[in-house]
Amino acid sequence: MKRQTLYTIWLPALVAISYFSACKDKKTETPAPAVIAGKGGSSILRVIPRHHTKEIDSCTVYIKYNAQDLPANGKYDDSLKVVKDSSGHPYAIFTGLKKGNYYLYGFGWDKSIADTVLGGSPHIITTDGTDDMYLQITEGD
Numbered sequence: 001m002k003r004q005t006l007y008t009i010w011l012p013a014l015v016a017i018s019y020f021s022a023c024k025d026k027k028t029e030t031p032a033p034a035v036i037a038g039k040g041g042s043s044i045l046r047v048i049p050r051h052h053t054k055e056i057d058s059c060t061v062y063i064k065y066n067a068q069d070l071p072a073n074g075k076y077d078d079s080l081k082v083v084k085d086s087s088g089h090p091y092a093i094f095t096g097l098k099k100g101n102y103y104l105y106g107f108g109w110d111k112s113i114a115d116t117v118l119g120g121s122p123h124i125i126t127t128d129g130t131d132d133m134y135l136q137i138t139e140g141d
Contacts, residue, residue, distance in 0.1 A: 037100025037125070038065040038077065044130040045094045049082060049106040049137050051117045056137060057082055057090035059108025059117075067103040068122040076105065099125045106137045115139055 049059040062076035080092040105120035119137035 036066065037098055037102055039096050039098070041096060041098030041125075042128045043097040043099060043125045045097055045102070045123070045125060046130060046132045047092045047094070047104055047106075047135050048090065048132065049092075049108060049117075049135045051110045051113075051137055054110070054112065055090050056106070056108045056110055056117060057084060058111065059090070059092075059106050059137070061092035061135065062105040062107070063094055064103040064105075066101055068101050069103060070105065070120055071103070082108070097125060099127070104133065104135050106135045108137065113139070 045063075047061045049056040049061060059082045060079055061082065062079040064071050064075075065077045078094065080094065082090040082092050084090050102123045102125065103120060104123055105118070107118045108116070110117045116139070117137040118140050119135070121133075121135055123131075123133050125131055
């Protein structure tokens, strides 16, 4: 008789509880909007290209929005030639950026070794304001 009570009373009760707990109204949550990097924000990214520890003043810095890797098609969204500040330090400054993921790539000339230097690195802007980044570039070997 115990086995029959288990199948006739408890099993249907457990099925009913499972059914009603699974059928609760699920609130439709709107996912947070994805962070879209690019122009239109209030962030500034100051990029200082360096070959080992030496700052490189003959360089162009390329930027790709919404990327963390070298673009497969080789196309970037913007580029700037490096300039020197009042104390002689080279930099490229990208203004009006939104928070998000960026990929930076530098291509230049190191006078001290008389050779082309290049390289890239991902960067994430997480706050408004000015963000400094050292972009490490090398001979490409």
